[in-house]
Each structure stands twice: as structure tokens, then as C-alpha cells.
Amino acid sequence: MALQxxxxxxxxxxxxxxxxxxxxxxxxxRFLRSLLRDPDLARDLCHDTFLRLHESLRRxxxxxxxxxxxRAAYVFAAARNAAASHGRRARRQATFGLDASDDxxxxxxxxxALVHGELRKDLDTALARLDEDHRAVFLLSEIEGLRYEEIxxxxxxxxxxxxxxxxHAVQRLRRDMERMGHxxx
Amino acid sequence: xxxxxxxxxxxxxxxxxxSADATRAYEVHAASCGACRALxxxxxxxxxxxxxxxxDETPTDLRREILVGRPSRxxxxxxxxxxxxxxxxxxxxxxxxxAPWFVVDRGAPAEPFSRPCTxxxxxxxxxxxxxLVLPGGLI
Numbered sequence: 207m208a209l210q211x212x213x214x215x216x217x218x219x220x221x222x223x224x225x226x227x228x229x230x231x232x233x234x235x236r237f238l239r240s241l242l243r244d245p246d247l248a249r250d251l252c253h254d255t256f257l258r259l260h261e262s263l264r265r266x267x268x269x270x271x272x273x274x275x276x277r278a279a280y281v282f283a284a285a286r287n288a289a290a291s292h293g294r295r296a297r298r299q300a301t302f303g304l305d306a307s308d309d310x311x312x313x314x315x316x317x318x319a320l321v322h323g324e325l326r327k328d329l330d331t332a333l334a335r336l337d338e339d340h341r342a343v344f345l346l347s348e349i350e351g352l353r354y355e356e357i358x359x360x361x362x363x364x365x366x367x368x369x370x371x372x373x374h375a376v377q378r379l380r381r382d383m384e385r386m387g388h389x390x391x
Numbered sequence: 392x393x394x395x396x397x398x399x400x401x402x403x404x405x406x407x408x409x410s411a412d413a414t415r416a417y418e419v420h421a422a423s424c425g426a427c428r429a430l431x432x433x434x435x436x437x438x439x440x441x442x443x444x445x446x447d448e449t450p451t452d453l454r455r456e457i458l459v460g461r462p463s464r465x466x467x468x469x470x471x472x473x474x475x476x477x478x479x480x481x482x483x484x485x486x487x488x489x490a491p492w493f494v495v496d497r498g499a500p501a502e503p504f505s506r507p508c509t510x511x512x513x514x515x516x517x518x519x520x521x522x523l524v525l526p527g528g529l530i
Contacts, residue, residue, distance in 0.1 A: 253457060
């Protein structure tokens with residue numbers, strides 16, 4: 207499977223997979239890129255996520271492909287698991303982890319600053335200061351618009367914890383953004 | 392409801408995550424408190440700005456790669472079957488490299504010596520039952 211990659215065949219499942227990519231690739235990409243703060247790594251793990259989703263489709267594990275909760279939770283859970291697996295491997299190899307050195311974050315930010323401007327650069331800097339648990343909740347809620355119940359399912363934590371993490375993430379980001387001159391008027 | 396209670400649950404309220412009872416209490420307080428209404432507006436503005444700033448375009452080639460098929464570096468790096476195929480390929484290459492040393496050319500006629508050789512003349516003399524071979528003479 208590793209060498210054949212994701213190669214859709216002409217059947218209903220490949221149509222399902224194409225729809226899945228069309229609907230969710232942008233969201234998964236955004237989530238992984240901001241969570242990991244490393245575009246190259248996000249790209250690889252995005253690929254891995256859809257490889258797993260393709261396998262899940264083939265085994266009929268994804269039964270609901272509309273915009274309902276099961277699909278969103280399933281897709282983001284696959285992305286989150288890919289990131290977590292990478293984090294565990296990276297920690298074992300003691301090279302770098304999800305909360306990697308500032309050099310890695312800086313490399314991503316330099317590139318992004320050219321594309322998205324000062325606000326994006328500073329928001330990335332502030333996000334990098336959050337721990338990964340708070341960052342994941344913030345991204346899934348604030349950026350992707352998932353409900354707290356959905357996020358609880360994706361991250362396997364209570365919904366109350368989601369609310370608490372979201373609140374603290376917003377407070378921390380607001381404080382950091384204000385220090386960088388981005389106060390909300 | 393007091394203003395500090397309102398502020399504590401502001402994020403969840405803007406996200407639409409409060410219970411029906413809490414939502415009613417919020418709405419009652421907001422209707423009578425201009426400062427808290429301003430907090431609501433600020434939070435919504437903040438959320439919209441951050442959401443817009445973090446919007447990312449998926450790299451165009453990534454979508455094509457996922458649909459058409461190209462293994463990711465991570466997949467190649469960690470998938471055990473990739474290592475099996477790599478090991479098998481290495482064995483084949485090694486066999487191909489060393490095989491010519493073991494191939495016998497059965498088409499050529501047999502000869503006593505396959506390579507030129509030099510006869511060395513030696514002297515042989517008997518010494519108490521043992522044969523000594525000395526250089527310098529013919530056999």
C-alpha cells in the first residue's frame with residue numbers, strides 16, 4: 207500500500223474519496239499546518255491522513271459522507287492521530303516534536319509572512335506559544351467551526367475541557383496579539 | 392448576572408455553546424449592559440479577523456498528488472513493506488553483480504590449461520627415502 211499511494215479506481219468508493227478530498231482537504235491542510243507550524247511536515251501528514259481515510263473508505267468504515275458530525279469528527283480525528291503518531295515517533299527519535307524549536311517555527315513564519323502579512327505572522331507567533339492541546343481546540347473551534355461536542359470526540363476529551371481550553375486559548379492569544387500591536391478595537 | 396460572569400462565558404456564548412437557560416440569562420444581561428454588548432461585538436470581530444488571517448490555500452499540487460497518487464515521504468519512511476521491497480531489490484542487485492563469477496562457459500571445448508602456464512624445471516634426488524625437489528633441472 208505504501209508504494210501504490212492513493213490511487214482511486216473507477217467505482218463508487220473512488221467517487222466517495224474524491225468528494226471527501228474536495229470537501230475536507232482545505233480544512234485538514236489548514237488544521238495541520240497551523241497545528242504543526244511546519245508546512246513540509248503538514249503536507250506529509252495531510253497525505254498520510256487521506257491515505258488512512260482512503261483505506262477507511264475501502265473498508266466501509268466511513269458510512270456517512272454528508273456534512274454531519276460523524277464525517278467531520280472522523281476526518282479531523284484521522285488528521286489528529288497522524289500528527290500524534292508523528293509526535294510520538296519524533297520524540298522517540300529525539301529529533302524534533304510537535305512543540306519543536308523556535309527555529310522550525312521561524313522557518314514557517316518567514317515564508318508565511320510574505321504571503322499573509324503581518325497579522326498572520328504575529329498570529330502564528332502567538333499560536334506557537336500555546337501548548338498543542340490548546341492550539342488544537344482553538345483551531346478546530348475558531349477556524350474550522352466545529353461544535354464543542356465534535357471537538358470532544360476528535361480529541362477524546364470531555365466537552366467541558368474543550369470549553370475551558372477554548373476560553374484560555376482565546377485569552378492567551380488576545381493578550382499576546384495586543385502586545386504585538388493587534389488590539390481589537 | 393454580573394458583568395464578570397458574562398465575560399467568563401463570553402467565548403462559549405459567541406460560539407453558541409451555552410445551554411438554553413444560560414443563553415437567556417446572557418441575553419437579558421446584554422440587553423441592559425452596553426459594556427457587555429461591546430464585548431460581544433469585539434469578540435465577534437476578533438474571531439472573524441483571526442479566522443480570515445488563518446485561511447490557507449491548499450497547495451495546488453498537494454490535491455493532485457492525493458487524488459492521482461504519490462506516496463508521501465513519511466509513508467515511505469515508516470511503512471514496513473517499503474523496507475521489504477527495498478531489501479529484496481538490494482538482494483537482486485547483489486546477486487546480479489556477483490553472478491558472473493560463478494557462471495561456467497559450457498560452450499567452449501575443454502582444454503588441459505585454460506590459461507598460459509610456465510613449466511619450472513627442478514632437480515629431484517632421493518635422500519633417505521624422501522623426495523626432494525630442487526630448482527634448476529628437468530623432471
